[in-house]
Amino acid sequence: YLVKLPDRVELIARIRYHSSAYINLLKRQEAEALLRDENARQALYIEQVxxxxSAAVAVEQDSFQHESLNDIVDRGDELGQLARVFTQMVKTVKNRETELKGLNDSFARFFPAEYLKFLRKQSVTEVKLGDYVSKTMAVMFSxxxxxxTLxxxxxxxxxxxFVNGYLKRVSPEIRNHYGIIVKFLGDGMMAVFPEGADDAVAAGIAKQKRVQEYxxxxxxxxxxxxxxxxxIHLGHMMLGMIGDENRIQGDAFSDNVNLTARLEGLTKYYGVSMLISGQILxxxxxxxxxxxxxxxRAIVKGRNEAIAVYQVLDAEGEEIxxxxxxxxxxxxxxxxFYRDRAFSEAKVCxxxxxxVHSSDKTAKLYLERVEDLLQHGVPESWSEAWAFSEK
Incomplete structure (x- = not known):
């Protein structure tokens, strides 16, 4: 049985037909591959966008890691350029934030947050020469x-x-008791307590405890x-900013401030660690x-009226x-007895x-006073209040 050979013309037609279909198949397959690649490229593009x-959200939440965009910054197109600019921008902003934090921390040491809050300011940039608050407060000098000599x-x-080591130990007790350090005075300091007497007395006792540990x-x-x-004294005063346009600093003004400074000076005279006025009590x-x-009862230099002076024994060491x-x-x-002019009885006391306590300087002072009065008599102008001629 012999297969009939196709006609020559038919054979050529069949070859041409099948070759065209094959070519079309190849083209279709190529197009499909291109489409798949384009879809994958677009999917990757969308994913990287x-x-x-997400990186922008992470920046807002302060959790951005620049490594998360490493695969994008390597792109050579606009998206890669955007990623590179974004990453650099975040680094720049972070560096600026670090610098600003350092500046704010530095400003805070010169102008603490509690001072800003007291002056009702949000930022140190809002503080102006002449800003002040006027109210009744407790004030402390130490x-x-x-x-x-030391x-x-x-x-x-x-x-x-030495001074910095000492101040570093005692200054936190002011802030721990809601006080504001107005200024350092060499080896001393001035502080105010806007909420009043309780904070000031507690801070004073705590400061002396730190001194005892030191x-x-x-x-x-x-x-x-x-x-x-x-x-420590309490009274009305003004706390605010003084200086000139090129340099300002905080300070407090009032006769009560001056009185407190005199009161601190009396601790040497009476030989005690901490004095408070009657207003504080x-x-x-x-x-x-x-x-x-x-x-x-003392009349300090520069004043005519006597103030009651009290010693806070809690501020002393345990033995004293x-x-x-x-x-x-x-x-x-x-x-x-002394105040009632019963000087002989006072002398005995x-x-x-x-x-019992031979180094009680205040008792010695009273004994000297009554012995002088007993020896020389009582002047007509005598007063129980002791007038001080020195600061």
Missing amino acids: GKLT DIRSFT SETMTPKDNFS NLERVARGDKPIQVGIG EHLSDPEQYQIRFLD RNLKLQTQANFDQGVK FERVLD
């Missing part, structure tokens, strides 16, 4: 006694190290302990929580505090105090 969008034994570098360190390494005097919410003894508590009944009775 989504990454950029000072290291005999610092001049500083003469140290080099300038040692002086700065003295333990000093004695352990062979240095002499230091003594710090604190005076009157404004304490619970004075019974403290161990307080009346010392004197216990001795003064042990002798307080005799001391209080001696003061009462103060002698009893000194028999």
